[in-house]
Amino acid sequence: MSGLGELDRPGAPTGAAPGRTGSGKPESASGGTGPGKPESVSGNTGPGKPESVSGSTGPGKPESVSGNTGPGKPEPGGDRAGSPPRRGAADPVKALMHRHRELCERAVDPLEIAAGLEAHGITDRTAARFRHRDVFSLAEEMYARVSRDGDTPLPAPPAAPRVHAGWVLLTLLPGALCAAALAAVHLTHGRSRLFAAAAGVLAVALALRAALRRGPLSRTGPDRPGPRPGAASGWTTPWTMWLVAYSLLGDGLLGNALAGGPDALPTGTADGPWPLTAAPVLALALACAPAAWTAHLLTARARRKLAASRGLEDFATSVRPLLIGTFVLFLCALAALLTLSSAVLGEPAAYQQVLTLGALLFLARLLTTHGFTYAPAVVLTAAATVEAAALASVFASRLPGFGLLATPVDALVTTWGAGSVPTLTCGAAALALLVHMTRKLTRASAHAPPEPSR
Numbered sequence: 001m002s003g004l005g006e007l008d009r010p011g012a013p014t015g016a017a018p019g020r021t022g023s024g025k026p027e028s029a030s031g032g033t034g035p036g037k038p039e040s041v042s043g044n045t046g047p048g049k050p051e052s053v054s055g056s057t058g059p060g061k062p063e064s065v066s067g068n069t070g071p072g073k074p075e076p077g078g079d080r081a082g083s084p085p086r087r088g089a090a091d092p093v094k095a096l097m098h099r100h101r102e103l104c105e106r107a108v109d110p111l112e113i114a115a116g117l118e119a120h121g122i123t124d125r126t127a128a129r130f131r132h133r134d135v136f137s138l139a140e141e142m143y144a145r146v147s148r149d150g151d152t153p154l155p156a157p158p159a160a161p162r163v164h165a166g167w168v169l170l171t172l173l174p175g176a177l178c179a180a181a182l183a184a185v186h187l188t189h190g191r192s193r194l195f196a197a198a199a200g201v202l203a204v205a206l207a208l209r210a211a212l213r214r215g216p217l218s219r220t221g222p223d224r225p226g227p228r229p230g231a232a233s234g235w236t237t238p239w240t241m242w243l244v245a246y247s248l249l250g251d252g253l254l255g256n257a258l259a260g261g262p263d264a265l266p267t268g269t270a271d272g273p274w275p276l277t278a279a280p281v282l283a284l285a286l287a288c289a290p291a292a293w294t295a296h297l298l299t300a301r302a303r304r305k306l307a308a309s310r311g312l313e314d315f316a317t318s319v320r321p322l323l324i325g326t327f328v329l330f331l332c333a334l335a336a337l338l339t340l341s342s343a344v345l346g347e348p349a350a351y352q353q354v355l356t357l358g359a360l361l362f363l364a365r366l367l368t369t370h371g372f373t374y375a376p377a378v379v380l381t382a383a384a385t386v387e388a389a390a391l392a393s394v395f396a397s398r399l400p401g402f403g404l405l406a407t408p409v410d411a412l413v414t415t416w417g418a419g420s421v422p423t424l425t426c427g428a429a430a431l432a433l434l435v436h437m438t439r440k441l442t443r444a445s446a447h448a449p450p451e452p453s454r
Helices: 003-007 092-099 101-106 110-119 124-128 135-145 165-187 190-213 237-258 279-286 288-308 312-345 351-369 374-396 403-416 420-440
Strands: none
Touching: 092 101, 092 135, 101 110, 110 135, 110 288, 110 312, 124 135, 165 190, 165 279, 165 288, 190 288, 237 279, 237 351, 237 374, 237 403, 237 420, 279 288, 279 312, 279 351, 288 312, 288 351, 312 351, 312 420, 351 374, 351 420, 374 403, 374 420, 403 420
């Protein structure tokens, strides 16, 4: 029977490619073939025999062209003309799902996947490459396509971290040690006072370090998202120490330097030749406890809003008042502690300097605990540099020909007092971090729990 006759058989597809038959038997371009004879057209094989480019092959010989199959296997071409079009060979969404398989499997809604994608640096511009308008639309497809076992219960929404007695005591320790150190300084004289001050500074520094390594103020932990991908680790400790030391000694040193001094070392009292203001330091040390509690409150409420929200914009809108409220609550607690410290120590309450410095340190720590380390390091470094430059310009103006260097600082101190330098510096730095916080901490990824370690 000729090959053209094979095409007229019932059941043969009308759109079949030349050289193929509906019954699966081979044909020849020059005419029919006898039973058991090989075909003379390249690419066609006899039943059960592999293909060859130059013609038919004997039994057991391998194929010389990939993509052609024997009987019983799907063939490309006209046999599949009626089937729906397939996805491309490379499915980028499937590859993304494979890369974040654990995130997709444990997610309880698309928002959790969107938060995880944001935490890995995927933005709306990246989602556009997957033909989605934003990250949440991409997360919805990933959530719909993920395969789940129906017998396995879905995980519960992320819970807020528990309150532990350990970190509660650690946050109270810096304030207690600072109060003890100031009492020792006021009760001693001469060399004993110097030793008491040095021991107190060391004890408070170690207690503060321990408080920042555990609890809501810790940088990383089992319930913290950790640093952002690709973010540089912020080195903020020396600049924080400088800012706190300036609040203790800086205003007195600046005033004495503009008057031609200092002529002696500080005596540890507010009425000495180099006045020491201890109330700001005591208030900041005591404020470690309310800072930890407000950070814990922010984490707990943000986790609840993350579980209840059904969109990234919805979450950002709901969490923004929470951030501002947490910030204001801490400032109120710091103002109350400063009032108490000033009354106990008999010093004037410098609300502007202390509140701006406390706001700067709190915002920097809040961003750091949520994984954003670069901006706090830059802003704290800039603030400390400006304060150091103000002092250095006053001393450098004493050199011949450099008298104009102290003019800006002198005019500022004459108009608003020595406390205006740290107030303006820390206030501007805190405002910059506040704007940065309202942009970064309104993201769902900033509050999403970390993925389990593999």
